[in-house]
Amino acid sequence: MKMKKTRYGVVTCFSMGFFVNAAQAASPPQVSVLYSGNLVAEPCTLLPENENVIVDFGSVVDKYLYLNHRTHGVPFQLNLTDCDLGLGKTLKVTFNGPESTALPGLLALSAESQASGIAIGMETEQGQPLPLNAASGKYPLQDGNxxxxxxxxxxxEPAAITDKTIGRGPFNAIATFNLEYE
Structure with missing residues (x-):
């Protein structure tokens, strides 16, 4: 599973046309260009190596899923540096992606996956669910890192477990994440 930080921005494009008559041909035309943007300060910096996080589940045995319904959690982390508590004291994480229809709140597999009958879930280190497309609870920021x-x-998926129809093969899923500081 790959995850990356998303940033939202606005790009404004202007179409400029100008006409030159014979009297103006001797002098070069003057064109005005308007640039705009929004410079902001974020409380923390996400390390570049955390902008694309890969979680490798290795080989998952279908018999294990039939028996236990899910795997143990595979840990991953987001490393934030240069945190300035004057700009924010807490953080919410929202994972976005296509949701499984059989397991709402979990991430659906990508279309090119060969495996089927499964979905990807996310949770806190303590095992609290982090539903897809919903903000997490607040994580306190530490000054510095x-x-x-x-x-x-x-x-x-419940039906795949009951009917023993989990499809084997490689799988992947992609979610993006947003960091919301408060």
């Missing part, structure tokens, strides 16, 4: 420890797991 802050580490957000999370886990991901594979869960079998």
């Amino acid at each position: 802050t580490v957000i420890r999370l886990q991901a797991y594979v869960q079998g």
